[in-house]
Amino acid sequence: MLKHELKALTEQEAEESRKKYGSNMLTPPEQTSFWAALWDNFRGDALIRILTVALIITLIFAFLGLGDWLEAVGIAIAVVLATTVSTYSEYSNNQLFQKLQDEYSRIVCKVFRKREGSVQVCDIQTDNIVTGDYVLLQAGDKIPADGVIVDGFIKVNQASLNGESEEASKRPADEDFVFNPEEIDFLNEHKLYRGSVVTSGEAIMLVKCVGDQSQFGRLAQELKEEDDRESPLKLKLGKVADAISKFGYIGGTLIAVAFMINCIFFNPTLLPGAETYLSAANLMQIFRDLVSSITLAIVIIVVAVPEGLPMMIALVSGLNMKKLLKDNILIRKIDGAETAGSLNILFSDKTGTITKGALQVVNYFSAEDKEYNSFNAIPEKMQKMLLVNICGNTNAVCLVNNGKLQVTGGNITERALHEFVGVQGTLDYEAAKLETGESLMFNSANKYSANEIKGPFNRAVIKGAPEKLLKNCKYYYDENMEVQPLTDAIRTRLDERMAVLANKAMRVLAFATSANPIGEYLLEDLTFVGIVGIRDELRPEAVEAIRTAKKAGIQVVMVTGDKKETAAAIARDAKLIETGDDIALTSDDLNAMSDDELKKILPRLRVVARALPTDKSRLVRVSQELNLVVGMTGDGVNDAPALKKADVGFAMGSGTEVSKEAADITILDDNFNSLVKTVLYGRTIYNNIRKFIVFQLTINVSAVLIAFIGPFIGLGTPLSVTQMLWVNIVMDTLAALALGGEPPLARYMDERPKRRDESIISKNMWSSVLTVGAYLTAASLLFLLHPFFRSLFRLDGPEIYPGMDMYFMTGFFCFYVLSAMFNGFNARTDKVNIFEHIGENRNFIYVMLLIAVVQVLMTFIGGPILRTAPLTISEWGWVVLFSLVILPIGTLRKLIFPMREKHQ
Incomplete structure (x- = not known):
């Protein structure tokens, strides 16, 4: 019976609700046109601005016949190429991420609407849902808005919102239940949030909050905040540009003065009738020499500014973006990879990033405490018993198609058990063609499920909470499937084993059989089969990647919605927590600290459990206030604000579109190791830019010194104006091509991270x-x-x-x-x-x-x-x-x- 009266809306009432409470359509991210992006890049690069000034001056002198059109063309090409290449790379990549609105507008939900005097279940697009609608939710559906459950029972996966892989149970609320949209509580058993996925069951939801007002929508809106924080590379290059421009201006002025001193004292060029250089009769020659000295000064300024540097940055970034794409790493912003190479601290999501994002059976223990790490390793007779206990007591449906196991239905625990059994186990069970009888589905009160197996077996198989089953067990099966008495010593050993598994953040599930039928006496005189340890297992490559990141001087902090004990156990296995000084906090611990207190303990922080979206954003902000280059990984909507605010955000390829919209980089294969590759490529880009700067500044310094000293030793301009321009154009452009392709070297990961305010030189x-x-x-x-x-x-x-x-x-x-x-x-x-x-x-x-x-x-x-x-x-x-x-x-x-x- 419904706890709320189902008052389905008419189309007119739905329209009134839309006008009053707003549409369920999310406001799309503001799009920047190519030309606007080009103008922003043109304005924002200090080197481009210097080159533009040099170009204008060169054009003026060329127009007056006092300069060289070739240099003006060269500078113009450098400016256009540098800005166009970088802008096009960013713009084209950004187009790949603008799919969120289209994706949601295509989703159709089943909504109760009153039409022609009766309540009907209608297929309505997500955008057209309004506050007050009743939505029918079934397994596999994405929840389209925030609301409260009014009928039925479902389990939902909220990992995209709170980072927890464990399913949450949702049940109907009383009619007087108050839904406060400002109170975000993912653990509330009555509240449903947009973006979650129904994993099992069926229910009806009353929509309370739509569109931008939903939690999903509010998180998406945070992404629109402008981030005026410059990347470390732009900051460093801005300082270099300032220093080079000063060097060029001073050098150009001194050389112009030296040129005139040479004309006046050392190598006077007198017009006919002029007795001295500084005389009225020599005014025309003085004017020509002044123009020549100014032209030379302009050339020196142009030579001093490495106009190939912006183009080189665009070129080397573009080349590495293609290489990274082959490694399943998609760079959205052209400076994203380089920024990754400068990371000081990385806040990482756990589920699907450090862990695999799905429960797995890690090991199986017999009653005699013998451990088996795979189903095939279990002795044959015991294997058959466990196979009946798993496949004969489930509400999942298993099919083998083209040699691959497909599991539908059931919860994530049952799917993990079937994956453990595998293809061959499933085929073996099907071949046995065992007849089943009465069954008892799992519920939170009983904490176990059971099913009767007919035929020669003629027993009920039971799986459930160990504390529920073990206390009722009097016997156990040995390896030969002989029934033995379950002694206190064995019981104690099993208790100790389960405690060890619990400390490793594993969910423990026990199996037993009963000679009694399902009913009042089912749990009497049980025979114990064994236990399994189930966990969202670590990615093997993530452990090595974390080690490499730490070796590279990057502090890795795991931020998760899991409870502290689970998070700490995962962190220990991943080698994030290795000493007693390493700190694991909860969201409550974090909120009890001031920013100053947090800054003091931040270098020792390794885990933040039960984290909220606001915690992640705060961690990024506080770290940036310490002048750290901050990275954030994530795949859920809850990660998006922190991904946006971080210096570089990494979204997982399987994550939500909102997270990809917010991030600078998308790891397409969800592989933590790919993130480390990004850091290596980032450091390679940085080092290649530095190599180009060394190469170019060496030429610039020597050219300026030669031009300055030449007039004082009677050599005039050893390198003519056109020769200096030729050296500048050829060396700038071609050297960018040559040094931009230098390979990534493993030793770059041994270098300390570069401080945000550290000079690039x-x-x-x-x-x-x-x-x-x-x-x-x-x-x-x-x-x-x-x-x-x-x-x-x-x-x-x-x-x-x-x-x-x-x-x-x-x-x-x-x-x-x-x-x-x-x-x-x-x-x-x-x-x-x-x-x-x-x-x-x-x-x-x-x-x-x-x-x-x-x-x-x-x-x-x-x-x-x-x-x-x-x-x-x-x-x-x-x-x-x-x-x-x-x-x-x-x-x-x-x-x-x-x-x-x-x-x-």
């Missing part, structure tokens, strides 16, 4: 930039000034500077370019062996060869524009030989300044 990198940059500067000046080097080249070309003809200056230009190219081998690894893992990045070799070929080609076609002329084989031999010297210089630096960025 380390001391080791500075030692490389300054040491090799100083060598390249000194070697270039020595090449230009020492007579020995001049004697190696022909002296019959057009003279550029006194004693320096076109061939010699071409030789110097090629020496500089090839030295920079060979330094790429130094920059690609911090090891002495410059060829380490080079076979895993063949593009590096191809790109370096391309640079060399293009440079040779430019000596033939560059002419006056690049100030080059073809060299002989002998001259090329000397150029290559001197260029190779940079390799031992780089090796010597590594020996003097070894890498010290290991995990601490």
Whole structure:
């Protein structure tokens, strides 16, 4: 009998309810157009802004005939490519996640509506359900709104909301039951929440809360909060951009001043009739020199800014996104993977992430306390007895199709038992064709189920709570299925075994048989068969992945809706809890602490049990206030707000669309090990970017120093404006391709996580930039000034500077370019062996060869524009030989300044 009078709504009443309480349709996430995303990326990147300013200035000078259109085109291409590639990658990936609204609008529910004077069960789309509707719920249905159960009995899986894999029982509430939508209580046996799944039974729900007002809807709305927290990479690159721009501005100004000082004092160019440089008759020459000095300064600024860096970031991220997709890792945001490499702390969901997300029979114990870890390991006679106890006492239906077991119906415990028996066990039971009689289904009062087996067996098989069955057992079966007396010693040993299993967070189920029929005397003189330990088992790969994460300096905290004892047991097995200093808290413990108290114990925190969605968001916020880079994994609606707020959110592929919408990365195979791969790829991206910065800054530092010193030693501009632009364009673009493909190395997981405020340029990198940059500067000046080097080249070309003809200056230009190219081998690894893992990045070799070929080609076609002329084989031999010297210089630096960025 219904505890509530079923007052089905008419269509008119439903429309009035919709106007009063709102629609059940969830407000879809706001979509960003491609052009809006492109503009945001264009505005938000400091390097792009600097390049844009340089582009505008270059265009102005080119338009006035005082600059080079080639450089303007080069900068424009770099800006367009960098912003377009990164924006397109993010935009296209985001489209994969915009399915939540469509998915729910397609779901049809059975709703009681009053039509034509009678109450009818109608198929109505989820979006059209209103407050006050009565919904018929059956096994397999997704609950479409928040409400209260008014008739029937069901079990629901609320894991997507509270993270608990254990099914919750729901029963009718009295008519005076008050449903307060502000009180979130997933354990309340009368309340139902949208997003849960009915696993068994049938019931009628009265809808109390719809759409955005439901718990599901409120969690979804939290995802719309704008997150203005910059990724660690953008933060670091912003600082680098500021530093580089200052270096470029100061360097450009000093070089412009040096150029004018050279014009005035060291190398005056006087117009006819001018007695001194600073005279009225020489005004036109002064103006030309001023324009030349400003042009040179602009070029230096452009050279100093590595315009290939934004493009390199987009390129290396795009390449790694494809590699990650092959490993079942889908990157939604282009900086998501790199951010993963900087993680300091990771808050991980338990169910389906660290554990398999489904109950499994872990082991079976006979009455003699012998352990068996698989059904096939059990002795044959005992195996047959257990098979009858499992398959002969169930309300699940088992089918074997194409060699695979399909279990429908029953609860998760029974499904776990059938999975334990497996395909062969199921076939063996079916072949026996045992006749069954009267049965007794499990209920919470009896705590057991039973079924009579006819024929030769002629006994009732019983399964249920051990404390209920064991006390009624007088006998037990040995391995040969001989009946033996159940002594106190055996009973004590079984009690101890069950206590051990309970401490491991296992659910214990006992099996027994009775010679009595189902009825009053069923439980008298039972014969004990054995017990099984059932648990949501750990993923084997998750244990190793957690070990690797800890080795990488990442603190892993398991956040779960399970009770504390269960969570702690899982954490111990997963090696999250290993010492007495490791802390496990409940949600209540957490809420009793202030933020300051939580910050003090956070480094020792390993488990948060009975967690609420607000706990997860708070943990992320508090960790970020400590300047930590925070990660969050999850698969349920309850995880979505924390996934959104974290620096990087990992959603599981089998999780809800809301969680995927919130996350930066989706682990398609639900494999915790894939998450660790993401961290490795993130660190690879970070290290490859640093390699490019070392490579490029070495060129920038030496080019600026050479341009600054040249005028003071009578060399004017050893590298012409167009030559510097050529070096900048070629080295920036091609080096990005070469270094962007460097492979992921296991040793990156030994490095300590990078602090959020840590400079991307380390001391080791500075030692490389300054040491090799100083060598390249000194070697270039020595090449230009020492007579020995001049004697190696022909002296019959057009003279550029006194004693320096076109061939010699071409030789110097090629020496500089090839030295920079060979330094790429130094920059690609911090090891002495410059060829380490080079076979895993063949593009590096191809790109370096391309640079060399293009440079040779430019000596033939560059002419006056690049100030080059073809060299002989002998001259090329000397150029290559001197260029190779940079390799031992780089090796010597590594020996003097070894890498010290290991995990601490």
